[in-house]
Amino acid sequence: MQLLKDLPVKPVKRESWLNLGRIVQALEFVQDLIVISLCIGLFSFMVLQIWTMFLSLIPPIHFHVVTADILSLLILVELFRLLIIYLQEQRVSIGVAVEVSIVSVLREMIVRGVLETTFMQVLAACAFLLVLGVLMVLRVWLPPTFEGIDPEQEVSRRYKRRLAKEMGHSDF
Numbered sequence: 001m002q003l004l005k006d007l008p009v010k011p012v013k014r015e016s017w018l019n020l021g022r023i024v025q026a027l028e029f030v031q032d033l034i035v036i037s038l039c040i041g042l043f044s045f046m047v048l049q050i051w052t053m054f055l056s057l058i059p060p061i062h063f064h065v066v067t068a069d070i071l072s073l074l075i076l077v078e079l080f081r082l083l084i085i086y087l088q089e090q091r092v093s094i095g096v097a098v099e100v101s102i103v104s105v106l107r108e109m110i111v112r113g114v115l116e117t118t119f120m121q122v123l124a125a126c127a128f129l130l131v132l133g134v135l136m137v138l139r140v141w142l143p144p145t146f147e148g149i150d151p152e153q154e155v156s157r158r159y160k161r162r163l164a165k166e167m168g169h170s171d172f
Contacts, residue, residue, distance in 0.1 A: 046076045071107035
């Protein structure tokens with residue numbers, strides 16, 4: 001009996017009736033399918049937008065309509081790029097999202113006309129653009145999070161190491 005008490009106790013790995021790895025892979029696959037379908041739909045919408053833009057170039061030319069169409073197309077291109085980056089890197093690019101937001105605000109200001117909008121709306125748009133500009137500048141100095149480093153995995157590893165030290169095991 002004394003021999004059994006002296007043996008180190010290793011944590012028992014429990015068997016799960018759910019294979020969580022497979023479930024996560026299946027959910028990621030479905031998510032990728034959704035993003036791919038969004039890409040196809042967005043690309044189709046861009047083709048239609050180009051067609052209507054060319055039709056709006058037939059005289060008489062309305063400057064605001066052509067400008068709005070061009071800026072809308074640029075927004076769609078940036079959104080498409082955001083989806084492509086998501087498919088490649090499994091993350092949302094902060095820089096591209098901020099660029100889309102900036103172009104969207106500027107499009108609304110140009111289409112509506114600065115003279116036709118209220119003072120408070122112009123002030124709010126300026127404040128929003130200022131915040132987005134600060135985000136663009138700060139993003140340069142922020143460390144890259146997704147270059148082979150998963151912050152959640154790092155925290156999990158640290159927790160397991162600390163737990164192993166507390167229990168007196170160094171298996172982790």
